[in-house]
Amino acid sequence: MLRRTILKLAAAAAVTVTASFATHAEVNGPVNYVIPFGPGGESDISARLQQPFFKDKFGQDLVISYQPGGGGAVGWASLNGLNGDGQTIMGINLPHIIIKPAQKDVGFTTDGINAFYMFHFTPDAIVVNASSPYKTLQDLIDDAKENPGAVTMSGSGKASANHLAQIKFDKMAGVKTTYVPFKGTGAAVTALLGDQVKAEWGYTTVGAKQGDAVRMLAVAMEERHPLFPDVPTFKELGFDMVGGAYRGIALPESASAETKKNWSEMIGEINKDPEFQQKMLDGGFALLDVDADGMSDFMKARVDEYLKDAREAGLIN
């Protein structure tokens, strides 16, 4: 109740002291927030979670639209042709924007994407059906060692975060599992729940969404996810795996440095909101704060890491 009152007061203050928004003068009216995928995925959900906070803090609507196609390539290829006035932003995903241009000419390059903030990641996780005989990660490894290739694992797409995680883990654990690519996490989870596959390479978000219907065997985080205190990290179990799919936002390259800085600050402010943080954690996401200044270092490290993994996996030359 108190919080609401404060919010209302804040809103009233915002109306009277519009001048205080001078620092965010770049946002003049509703902002078009393009998600280069269809609705319902992790990119969509996290953008939807930002939506009300943006409206609260900056008084403008974030209008989410979908531009699916080519696993994101259609959207990213069009990004730099859009108006750079700060009224259009686009979601970006790792490893997609690194792996895709390395495979073939897809109409954009990794360096050409003007990323200004990476705001969360979904840590990799091995998920099994609640009724699965695999109680621990060791059970799965034992089965995979006894029956090479017979452990089928669903995941979202090929040359994706899930696929790279599978290849990396197989190598570390010295096992051979079979990766079955599906169209998006939703389809991969459906296959898991229907016992079409024995396990899934998914994210912590799957555990948050499916609750008791599934069991996570391990998560690829430095420390355990607050939502799942009982699920061990791969590190605890002796596998040096930390990572997942990173998500952020980019502007067209024609955007001014000032616009970029403003946006970086605005998204950073949403990420600092305790209520937003709680909602993200409840959804199984892990927050991340890479702002415009830290972007080039972050991207450089990721590019090296992902390209090395993909090369070792034979996904790129």
Place this chain on the structure above:
Amino acid sequence: MDLGNFISALTPLNIALALFGVVAGTIIGSIPGLTATMAVAVLVPITFSMEPASALILLGAIYTGAIYGGAYAAILLNTPGTPSAIATTFDGYPMAKRGDGDLAVALACFASVFGGLIGALALLFLAPPLSNVALAFGPIEYFWLSIFGLSLIASLSTGNLMKGLVGGAFGMILSTVGVAEISADIRLTFGSQTMIGGFGVVGALIGLYCIPVLIDLVAVPDRHLKVEDDIRSVRIGEAARIAMKAKFNLVRSSIIGTLVGILPGAGGSVAGLVAYSEAKRSAKPGQKFGEGEPDGIMATEAANNATVGGGFVPTLVLGIPGTPPDAVILGALLIQGVRTGPTLFQSGGSIVYTFIYGLIIATLLMLPAGLLIGRYAYKSIVTIPKAVLVPTVGFMTIIGTFAIRNSISDVVIMIVLGVFGWVVGRFGFAASPIVLGLILGPIAEQGFVQSWTIGAATNNLFGMFFGRPISQAIVAFTLLSLFYPAFSAWRQRRARSSMEAKS
């Protein structure tokens, strides 16, 4: 599930939201290119400040309205407003051509309301058990389902089966263009950036169905639709009598629609086509499907609106969206703090049940609202002079195609495909097999690759493809639908010869 939830669905606000949603949805759905997904996505932020149940009612009403609205363009312009209405064009447009467009629109409304109610009732009473259908369908079942869908070409293209099959194969090839959905390979783009996004279903629908109609409108001097001299009052009574006679068709089509709706990834277009072909297969003597048979419209429209309720089954019970609009609604629910899952139907029951009652109310409101809007749509299309109609519709096709994903490439592809469709149409190649191939191609490909991968990993390829009971049933249905035309012809011949033998 008590009376309380029903009462709380009946608040003036909720009823107003349901009415607004149905009207807005119908109008949006009637414009090719503007889809239910888009309508729901744009309105999600409005629902943040609402009670979860009210928000759901609004979104559900828009969704169900949009699926119905797709029938208008299908009947009056031969262009499915949404992919769900593909099969509505088969008999809807011929009816409109001969001057029965108003009757067709009224029939579509009755069938949509009926199908919508069956779907919503299934959701109300049977959601948790029905959700098992979604889980029982693995990759191999989707593969066989798509093959079954392709076998419908045989029953849809009477007379020139070869041309139908060529069209279907062409559509499947088109579906492989661009970045492959699951393998991420880039195929058949010939180095062009235009093709990288592939051939979208909605853009292809607009091109293949609407452009030929526009070209013909310009090429021939006749009026667009035949009009009776005196514009009769709405033919609701006549439509109601026809619908009453078709109750068996309506029930069967609604059940097909509900079940197909439960399968994530199948959707309204497949449901409508399956129901249409079943209706055609059980045609009574004298019924001429494809030439303006009311049963064809009713089968499709009942089935596609039933997918709305069906699609909510996996969405609410499993947290797996049945259709793209469901995915948007699922996201909105998550933000509202509603956790989906079987428990939603027990513990947090009130929201779900208020929503389902709201959906039922919205579906009922579609009857008066749909008839009124339909009458207006019919009158304006019929009375508008051709010189205005053609540029207006032409403009809409471009805007609609562009709106799908703000892509000029899609517009170029749509126009090229449209002109191509008109040319091959002159040689007897219909648009529907091509579109069927385009829709079912990816389902078949993904199902095949996944089944093969799993089958090979478990050393049981044969069992994977032919050993599962649901697959076997679908294969049997496929054979039936392939050979039924030949079989019934043989039976007729035999009956005739035995009659002759007797006489």
